[in-house]
Amino acid sequence: xxxxxxxxxxxxxxxxQNVTFxxxxxxxxxxxxxYRQTLGQGPEFLTxxxxxxxxEKSRLLSDRxxxxxxxxxxxxxEIQRTxxxxxxxxxxxxxxxxxxxFFGQGTRLTVV
Amino acid sequence: GESVGLHLPTLSVQEGDNSIIxxxxxxxASDYFIWYKQESGKGPQFIIDIRSNxxxxxxxxxxxxxxxxxKHLSLQIAATQPGDSAVYFCAKGGSQGNLIFGKGTKxxxxx
Numbered sequence: 001x002x003x004x005x006x007x008x009x010x011x012x013x014x015x016x017q018n019v020t021f022x023x024x025x026x027x028x029x030x031x032x033x034x035y036r037q038t039l040g041q042g043p044e045f046l047t048x049x050x051x052x053x054x055x056e057k058s059r060l061l062s063d064r065x066x067x068x069x070x071x072x073x074x075x076x077x078e079i080q081r082t083x084x085x086x087x088x089x090x091x092x093x094x095x096x097x098x099x100x101x102f103f104g105q106g107t108r109l110t111v112v
Numbered sequence: 113g114e115s116v117g118l119h120l121p122t123l124s125v126q127e128g129d130n131s132i133i134x135x136x137x138x139x140x141a142s143d144y145f146i147w148y149k150q151e152s153g154k155g156p157q158f159i160i161d162i163r164s165n166x167x168x169x170x171x172x173x174x175x176x177x178x179x180x181x182x183k184h185l186s187l188q189i190a191a192t193q194p195g196d197s198a199v200y201f202c203a204k205g206g207s208q209g210n211l212i213f214g215k216g217t218k219x220x221x222x223x
Binding site: 004006031033035040041042043044045048050055056058091093099100101102103104105106108 | 116144146148153154155156157158161201203205206208209210211212213214215216
């Protein structure tokens with residue numbers, strides 16, 4: 001399977017804990033995006049990378065959130081001091097250009 | 113600001129009928145629009161896209177129509193099947209290279 005891969009698929013954490021998610025994009029895609037999706041809503045943009053450079057961050061991305069793509073391949077999204085409002089599906093997508101983005105299956109985060 | 117909205121949150125059709133899902137957008141300098149299908153517990157799946165210099169594009173059993181005059185986008189699914197049941201999102205390209213999504217229309221196909 002050469003699609004976008006995300007790990008873990010599910011994560012349950014206690015409020016205040018830190019969590020880290022990983023995304024492996026389609027190998028030839030230089031753009032990588034993170035989105036967040038809550039129940040009944042469409043995905044909301046968080047941030048994106050072109051190769052290893054983080055080019056844009058949404059206002060949704062608070063200081064507790066940080067994303068990296070150290071070698072321009074896989075990416076990690078870390079949430080520090082999780083809050084219940086962080087509970088959501090975190091989606092990663094990759095694309096070769098400013099067009100169709102291919103999404104992974106997402107990581108569902110539940111903060112208890 | 114930029115936004116994308118769907119006309120109906122739910123749509124129910126009979127198997128074999130055609131489905132039409134509509135979407136409106138605002139203030140767009142976007143050069144492309146995309147339809148995604150999302151099944152429960154899965155990530156969005158690309159269906160079809162259309163560039164802003166086009167009015168219509170066809171795929172396998174799907175057609176997307178773009179009316180820039182009234183800022184309206186539609187997805188037509190021919191001969192709808194039970195496997196088409198999902199939430200459908202329209203999205204447009206944002207200025208940051210990201211996608212701006214609407215809320216989604218849940219399509220239910222009755223056998």
